[in-house]
Amino acid sequence: MDKLRAYVVGATGLVGQRYVQLLADHPWFELVGVAASERSAGRRYGEINWVLETPMPSKAAELKIDKLDVDSLPKVDVIFSALPSEVAARVEPEMARRGYVVVSNSSNMRLEPDVPLLIPEVNPDDLSLVKEQRARRGWSGLIIKKPNCSTTILDLPLKPVLDELGVSKIHVVTMQAVTGAGYAGVPSVAILDNLIPYIKGEEEKIVNETRKIFKADLEIYATTTRVPVLDGHTEAIYVDTVKDFDVEAVVELMARFRSVPQELGLPTAPPQPVIPTRAIDRPQPRLDRMAGRGMSVVVGRIRKLAPRKLAFVALGHNTIRGAAGNAILAAELLVKSGLWA
Amino acid sequence: MDKLRAYVVGATGLVGQRYVQLLADHPWFELVGVAASERSAGRRYGEINWVLETPMPSKAAELKIDKLDVDSLPKVDVIFSALPSEVAARVEPEMARRGYVVVSNSSNMRLEPDVPLLIPEVNPDDLSLVKEQRARRGWSGLIIKKPNCSTTILDLPLKPVLDELGVSKIHVVTMQAVTGAGYAGVPSVAILDNLIPYIKGEEEKIVNETRKIFKADLEIYATTTRVPVLDGHTEAIYVDTVKDFDVEAVVELMARFRSVPQELGLPTAPPQPVIPTRAIDRPQPRLDRMAGRGMSVVVGRIRKLAPRKLAFVALGHNTIRGAAGNAILAAELLVKSGLWA
Amino acid sequence: MDKLRAYVVGATGLVGQRYVQLLADHPWFELVGVAASERSAGRRYGEINWVLETPMPSKAAELKIDKLDVDSLPKVDVIFSALPSEVAARVEPEMARRGYVVVSNSSNMRLEPDVPLLIPEVNPDDLSLVKEQRARRGWSGLIIKKPNCSTTILDLPLKPVLDELGVSKIHVVTMQAVTGAGYAGVPSVAILDNLIPYIKGEEEKIVNETRKIFKADLEIYATTTRVPVLDGHTEAIYVDTVKDFDVEAVVELMARFRSVPQELGLPTAPPQPVIPTRAIDRPQPRLDRMAGRGMSVVVGRIRKLAPRKLAFVALGHNTIRGAAGNAILAAELLVKSGLWA
Amino acid sequence: MDKLRAYVVGATGLVGQRYVQLLADHPWFELVGVAASERSAGRRYGEINWVLETPMPSKAAELKIDKLDVDSLPKVDVIFSALPSEVAARVEPEMARRGYVVVSNSSNMRLEPDVPLLIPEVNPDDLSLVKEQRARRGWSGLIIKKPNCSTTILDLPLKPVLDELGVSKIHVVTMQAVTGAGYAGVPSVAILDNLIPYIKGEEEKIVNETRKIFKADLEIYATTTRVPVLDGHTEAIYVDTVKDFDVEAVVELMARFRSVPQELGLPTAPPQPVIPTRAIDRPQPRLDRMAGRGMSVVVGRIRKLAPRKLAFVALGHNTIRGAAGNAILAAELLVKSGLWA
Known part of the structure; x- marks a missing residue:
C-alpha cells in the first residue's frame, strides 16, 4: 500500500x-x-x-x-x-x-x-x-x-494480574525521568544530587486514567517523584489481589501476556509487552528502558509479601512506550x- | 566535667x-x-x-x-x-x-x-x-x-502518628543515597542516569527493626531503591491509621513531637526532631538533609487519601541521623x- | 561601630x-x-x-x-x-x-x-x-x-606566579558548575550524562577581565565548558612563565601568598587565599569548594612540563569566591x- | 567467504x-x-x-x-x-x-x-x-x-591538520567518561556532583602514543580529568600550527578527511571519520558519541585565536572508537x- x-x-x-x-x-x-x-x-x-x-x-x-x-x-x-x-x-x-x-x-x-x-x-x-x-x-x-506515561507503565503489567487474580487495591510510588517534564521542565540545579517528591497533576492522572482504562473504580494510591534519570520511569507497586497467587504464576502470566497488537503484528508492537526479569536488582532505567525497542515494560522484584499481597517494580520508556x-x-x-x- | x-x-x-x-x-x-x-x-x-x-x-x-x-x-x-x-x-x-x-x-x-x-x-x-x-x-x-538508616528515618515521623492515631499497616518505598552503601559500594557506571530497585537485606531490616522498636507486630511492606543522590534518604510512605484524622492535625502532631533527648537538652538532639513542611515539592535531599544539622527528619506531602489512609514523604540524612x-x-x-x- | x-x-x-x-x-x-x-x-x-x-x-x-x-x-x-x-x-x-x-x-x-x-x-x-x-x-x-567567576578563580593563583616568575602565555580550559548559569540556566535534560563545551561570552570575559586586572596585554587562550557539577568551577591551566622555576618553589609562592585583605583582617578574607594541595587527584569541586569557607582557591596538579612551562588545576566556589x-x-x-x- | x-x-x-x-x-x-x-x-x-x-x-x-x-x-x-x-x-x-x-x-x-x-x-x-x-x-x-582512548580521539582530528598545516605544539585538556575506568573504577561517591582532575598514567599515554603514531617528537601538554559522564570523552585542544589557516579551511579539511578504511569500505569504518559541526555548543557526549555508530569523532568550536593558533573541541565514544x-x-x-x- x-x-x-x-x-x-x-x-x-x-x-x-x-x-x-x-x-x-x-x-x-x-x-x-x-x-x-x-x-x-x-x-x-x-x-x-x-x-x-x-x-x-x-x-x-x-x-x-x-x-x-x-x-x-x-x-x-x-x-x-x-x-x-x-x-x-x-x-x-x-x-x-x-x-x-x-x-x-x-x-x-x-x-x-x-x-x-x-x-x-x-x-x-x-x-x-x-x-x-x-x-x-x-x-x-x-x-x-x-x-499519561506513568499510567501506561503501571497499567500494562497490571492488566494480566487484574484479569487473572483480580485487584482490590494498589499503592504505587513512581520515580520518573526528567524528560517527562519536557526539555526545560527540570533545571539541573533542581535535580543534581537531588530528587523532587512532587509532580503536578500526575497522581490524579494515574488514578483517574487507570480507572477509566480498566472501567473499574479501583482503589489506587499514588505518590509521584522526579529523579535524576534521563529516560525511563520506574514504579514500585504493591497490589492487593482478590485471589491468592504464587510468585511463579505471576511471572508466568506476565511473561505470556499478549494482546491484539501482537496478534495483528502491528509494526510498533513489541513481541513481549511485559517482560518479567529474574535478576534480583532489575529493572533499571539505563539498562532496561530500550527493551522491546522502548515499547516493553520490564518488571522485576516480583514478590509475595503476604497472602494476596503482591509487590513488584515496573519500568518503561517514558517518551516511547509512555508517549x-x-x-x-x-x-x-x-x-x-x-x-x- | x-x-x-x-x-x-x-x-x-x-x-x-x-x-x-x-x-x-x-x-x-x-x-x-x-x-x-x-x-x-x-x-x-x-x-x-x-x-x-x-x-x-x-x-x-x-x-x-x-x-x-x-x-x-x-x-x-x-x-x-x-x-x-x-x-x-x-x-x-x-x-x-x-x-x-x-x-x-x-x-x-x-x-x-x-x-x-x-x-x-x-x-x-x-x-x-x-x-x-x-x-x-x-x-x-x-x-x-x-x-538501619532507613528504619530510623521511617520510625521518627511514625512515632507521633502511632501514638496518636494508631497504625494498622505501612507501605513504604525508599529512595536511598549512594553513601548508604559505603564509599565504593555503588560504582558510578551503575548509577549515573539510573537507579537500582534493590538493596540487599534492607527491606527485612526496615520491617524487623521497626517491629522491635515499636514492640508491635506491625504490618509493614517495604521496597528499597538506590538513587543517584549523595546524601539523604527519601521515603514515600502510606500509613493506614486506626483512628481517622485530618491533615492539619497530623502536621501539628508531627511538628510538636518532642522527646527525652529534647527534654534533657542533649547536645546532638535537634530542637525539632520531625519538621513537617508545607512546601508542595519538599522534602528534597539536597535542600533538607541538613535540617537540624542533619538530625531532623523533614516530612512533606502530608495527604489524606481516604479515611484512615495517610500518605507522606520523609527525608533524613543517612549518615548523620541515619548513622x-x-x-x-x-x-x-x-x-x-x-x-x- | x-x-x-x-x-x-x-x-x-x-x-x-x-x-x-x-x-x-x-x-x-x-x-x-x-x-x-x-x-x-x-x-x-x-x-x-x-x-x-x-x-x-x-x-x-x-x-x-x-x-x-x-x-x-x-x-x-x-x-x-x-x-x-x-x-x-x-x-x-x-x-x-x-x-x-x-x-x-x-x-x-x-x-x-x-x-x-x-x-x-x-x-x-x-x-x-x-x-x-x-x-x-x-x-x-x-x-x-x-x-566573572572564572576570571577570579584563574587570577588568584596566577597573581603570585606572575609577580615572581612573569607570565608570557596562558592556556586555560574551564569546567564550570551549573549554578554559574543561574537557577534555570541549564536544563537537566541538557547536562545529565553530558557536558556542554560552550558558555556564551565567558571566554572573552576571562581574557579581557584578566588583562584589565593585571594591566597587561597577556596572551590568554580560553575554552569554557559546563559540567554536571552543582558548585565549584575547575580550571586546567597552562602557564608559560618568563623565568624558569621548580615545582616546589611554585607550591611555596602560592602557599605563602597573602595580600591586603589578610593584612587588614577583613572578615570575609580567607586566611590563605590560595591553597596548593599535594594530593595527586585534587582539587575536586565537591571536596574543595568550601575551603576557606568558599573564599580560597585550591590548586593541585602543579607540574613542570618543560622549562618555563607550568601546569596546574585551580578550583574555587563560583557563587562565593566567584561572586x-x-x-x-x-x-x-x-x-x-x-x-x- | x-x-x-x-x-x-x-x-x-x-x-x-x-x-x-x-x-x-x-x-x-x-x-x-x-x-x-x-x-x-x-x-x-x-x-x-x-x-x-x-x-x-x-x-x-x-x-x-x-x-x-x-x-x-x-x-x-x-x-x-x-x-x-x-x-x-x-x-x-x-x-x-x-x-x-x-x-x-x-x-x-x-x-x-x-x-x-x-x-x-x-x-x-x-x-x-x-x-x-x-x-x-x-x-x-x-x-x-x-x-589509549584519549589518544585516538585526539589524533583523528589532528591527522588532517598535521598533514595540511603542520603542528608545532599541542595543549589538550580531556574530560573523560567514567566507563573509561572500567565498571568499578570510579565510585559514585567520588564523582556525583564532582570531577577528578587526575587519571593515572593517562597524560603520559597521550603524549607518548601520539608521538609514536605520528612518528614525530611533537610538543604535547596534556591534563586529563574524569567527569560524571557515562560514555564519550571530550577534549579541549589548542594546536599551534606551522602554516597559518582560516577556520573555514580547517572545517573543510576535517570534513573531507578520508583514509584507507573508507577506501577499502571496511565494515566498521564510519563514512566520515571526523565530523566538524557548526553548532556553537557542540560536540556534547550524550548527543554526539554515537555519530558514525560510535566510530566518528565530532569536532566543534573550531576557532582561530591568533595567527597559527587553532582551538577546537573533539569528542569520541571511548569504548567504541576509543577501544x-x-x-x-x-x-x-x-x-x-x-x-x-
Whole structure:
C-alpha cells in the first residue's frame, strides 16, 4: 500500500522528537510535515535543538517547520500531536472537526467518555468509542488519546494480574525521568544530587486514567517523584489481589501476556509487552528502558509479601512506550480496525 | 566535667568519617583515637581519602590510625563503631566483655532482645535493656545499637502518628543515597542516569527493626531503591491509621513531637526532631538533609487519601541521623541515664 | 561601630541567595532589605525557592521583598547587586548617581576604565579608581564590580606566579558548575550524562577581565565548558612563565601568598587565599569548594612540563569566591579604604 | 567467504562487552567464544552483569564463559583482548607465539617499535610492522594494539591538520567518561556532583602514543580529568600550527578527511571519520558519541585565536572508537592487508 501521510504537531519538543525518530523508517506512515509554534516556524527541522541519543533522521532534517495553523493544515492522513495541553485543547477538536485523524499525547480530553484512552494491549476495544465520538460531536475526523506515561507503565503489567487474580487495591510510588517534564521542565540545579517528591497533576492522572482504562473504580494510591534519570520511569507497586497467587504464576502470566497488537503484528508492537526479569536488582532505567525497542515494560522484584499481597517494580520508556511509541501503536491499531475516517 | 574519651573504630569509612566530623567540637566527648583495618593502620588520619563536604577537622588530621586490635585497645570511655558487620560481630562483644561501652552502627545483634536498638526520641526507655544484657552476658561493658538508616528515618515521623492515631499497616518505598552503601559500594557506571530497585537485606531490616522498636507486630511492606543522590534518604510512605484524622492535625502532631533527648537538652538532639513542611515539592535531599544539622527528619506531602489512609514523604540524612549522629545521640542519652558502666 | 545597612537587589536568584546567606551573621553589615523583580515583590523572603545547601537564615526569611525601584530605594549604606546585566546596566548608574555605594556582580561596565574590577587580594589598589569615577561622572555614590567567576578563580593563583616568575602565555580550559548559569540556566535534560563545551561570552570575559586586572596585554587562550557539577568551577591551566622555576618553589609562592585583605583582617578574607594541595587527584569541586569557607582557591596538579612551562588545576566556589563572597570582600576593603562616600 | 572465528578475552568487562556487542552482527567475524577470569568462568555469558545501553545480543547470551587459559585456547582466527594490562603482558605474547592473531585493547607493549599502534585512518601503514614483529620474535601469530582512548580521539582530528598545516605544539585538556575506568573504577561517591582532575598514567599515554603514531617528537601538554559522564570523552585542544589557516579551511579539511578504511569500505569504518559541526555548543557526549555508530569523532568550536593558533573541541565514544570499535576496525584492516598469518 501507499504509505499514510503523517504530520507531527508540537514537533520540536521531546515527545515531538520521539515521534519524528520513530516515524523515520515506519513501514506504514511517512512523515511529510512538522509544525511547531511561531518561534521555530520557518526554520529547517535540522536546525532545532535535537536532544535524543541518536542522530536526527536525515529526511526529517530537510523538512521545513510549519507554523501550526489549524486553518491551513496540509492534506495528511494522520496528525500526531505533542502539543502543550492548553494549545491542544483549543486546536485538536478543530482538527477533528475538519476531518483529521488526531492521535494525541496531550492530557486534555483524556477523561471524556467518548474519547479512547488507549494502551493498545490493555483496552484495544475502546477504540470503537470513536464512533460515538464522531456521531455525538459531528466530526468527520476523530481524536484518540494515549494515557499519561506513568499510567501506561503501571497499567500494562497490571492488566494480566487484574484479569487473572483480580485487584482490590494498589499503592504505587513512581520515580520518573526528567524528560517527562519536557526539555526545560527540570533545571539541573533542581535535580543534581537531588530528587523532587512532587509532580503536578500526575497522581490524579494515574488514578483517574487507570480507572477509566480498566472501567473499574479501583482503589489506587499514588505518590509521584522526579529523579535524576534521563529516560525511563520506574514504579514500585504493591497490589492487593482478590485471589491468592504464587510468585511463579505471576511471572508466568506476565511473561505470556499478549494482546491484539501482537496478534495483528502491528509494526510498533513489541513481541513481549511485559517482560518479567529474574535478576534480583532489575529493572533499571539505563539498562532496561530500550527493551522491546522502548515499547516493553520490564518488571522485576516480583514478590509475595503476604497472602494476596503482591509487590513488584515496573519500568518503561517514558517518551516511547509512555508517549510517542504508544500513540503510534494506537494509530496502527486504528489503521487495522476499519474505523478509519 | 572532663570530657569523655571517645574512640572511633572503622574510622576511615563514610560513617567513620561522620563520627570524626561530629565529634570534632563535641562538648562532652573528646576524640582521642581512631582505628581501622591493617591497610590504613600506621598512617596519619589526615592522609585518608576524606570525602565529606567540609574539610577534615584539623585535630583529627593529627591522629595516628591504630590497627584495630581488641587486645590492645586504649583506655577510653566510649567506642563508636562503624565496623563492617562481619568484623563487628566478632569484635564488639569482645570489647563489651572487656568493659568497654560500645555504641555501634553495625547491623549485627540489632535484633537480639537484650540489645537496645535506639532512636533516642522514639524508644529511649529501651536503653535500660543494657542491665539485662550485662547481667545475662556477664559483661562489664555494654553494647548499644542504632537501627538501619532507613528504619530510623521511617520510625521518627511514625512515632507521633502511632501514638496518636494508631497504625494498622505501612507501605513504604525508599529512595536511598549512594553513601548508604559505603564509599565504593555503588560504582558510578551503575548509577549515573539510573537507579537500582534493590538493596540487599534492607527491606527485612526496615520491617524487623521497626517491629522491635515499636514492640508491635506491625504490618509493614517495604521496597528499597538506590538513587543517584549523595546524601539523604527519601521515603514515600502510606500509613493506614486506626483512628481517622485530618491533615492539619497530623502536621501539628508531627511538628510538636518532642522527646527525652529534647527534654534533657542533649547536645546532638535537634530542637525539632520531625519538621513537617508545607512546601508542595519538599522534602528534597539536597535542600533538607541538613535540617537540624542533619538530625531532623523533614516530612512533606502530608495527604489524606481516604479515611484512615495517610500518605507522606520523609527525608533524613543517612549518615548523620541515619548513622553516626543517631549513635552519638544515643551515647549522650546513656551519659545522662545513670546506666553508664 | 553600628553595622552598615546592606541591601541586596536581585535577591531571589542564586547569587542573591548567596549574598543573603553570607550577610546573615556578618560583623560589619546588617541585611536590612531585599529587592527583586515584580514577580516576587510583596512576598516574604522566606517564601522564595531557596536552593542553597543550608537552611535560609531565619532573619532573612522575615524580610518583605521590595519591588526594585530606583526612585524609592530605602536609606542604606551599601547595595549588593546581583541583577541581570541588562537591568543592572540601566539601574546601577542611577543608584550611584543618587549617592548609593553599589557593589555589583553584574557584567555590565566591568571593562570601563574608571570602574574598579576587584579581586581584593589581586588588585586592591584599583579601588582608588572610584575617585576618578565620581569626579568624571559627577556621582555622589560609586560602583565597584567583581569580575566573572572564572576570571577570579584563574587570577588568584596566577597573581603570585606572575609577580615572581612573569607570565608570557596562558592556556586555560574551564569546567564550570551549573549554578554559574543561574537557577534555570541549564536544563537537566541538557547536562545529565553530558557536558556542554560552550558558555556564551565567558571566554572573552576571562581574557579581557584578566588583562584589565593585571594591566597587561597577556596572551590568554580560553575554552569554557559546563559540567554536571552543582558548585565549584575547575580550571586546567597552562602557564608559560618568563623565568624558569621548580615545582616546589611554585607550591611555596602560592602557599605563602597573602595580600591586603589578610593584612587588614577583613572578615570575609580567607586566611590563605590560595591553597596548593599535594594530593595527586585534587582539587575536586565537591571536596574543595568550601575551603576557606568558599573564599580560597585550591590548586593541585602543579607540574613542570618543560622549562618555563607550568601546569596546574585551580578550583574555587563560583557563587562565593566567584561572586557574592568576592563582592562582600570588596565592600569590606572599601570600608577600610577611606574612600567611602 | 566463511566468517572468521573471533574470540574475546576479558569478555565480561566494559570493553569486553563492547566487543561482544559490536561483533554480534559483524559481516566478517563470528563470535565463537568468550573467556574471562576464574570468577566468571563456567557461567553462561547471559548471566553476567551486562551494562550497555542496549540488550545483550541473544547469541552471545548462550555462550559459555571459558576460563582464560593460554594452554587450551580454542581454534579461532582472531583473539580480541580486553584483558587488564598486567594479565595481557603475560598472556598476549604467549598467544602470539602459539600462532594467534591478537588485537588488543590493553596498554602493555603499545610503545614497542615492532608493535603496530593502530588508528586505522591515521597510520594504516604501521600495520606492516607485524612483519618485523614476527621475524624478530619468532612468532607465528602477531599482536596489534589500539591506542589509549584519549589518544585516538585526539589524533583523528589532528591527522588532517598535521598533514595540511603542520603542528608545532599541542595543549589538550580531556574530560573523560567514567566507563573509561572500567565498571568499578570510579565510585559514585567520588564523582556525583564532582570531577577528578587526575587519571593515572593517562597524560603520559597521550603524549607518548601520539608521538609514536605520528612518528614525530611533537610538543604535547596534556591534563586529563574524569567527569560524571557515562560514555564519550571530550577534549579541549589548542594546536599551534606551522602554516597559518582560516577556520573555514580547517572545517573543510576535517570534513573531507578520508583514509584507507573508507577506501577499502571496511565494515566498521564510519563514512566520515571526523565530523566538524557548526553548532556553537557542540560536540556534547550524550548527543554526539554515537555519530558514525560510535566510530566518528565530532569536532566543534573550531576557532582561530591568533595567527597559527587553532582551538577546537573533539569528542569520541571511548569504548567504541576509543577501544573495541577501533580494535575491530584494525582487525578488518588486517584482513584486507594480506598480512594475516
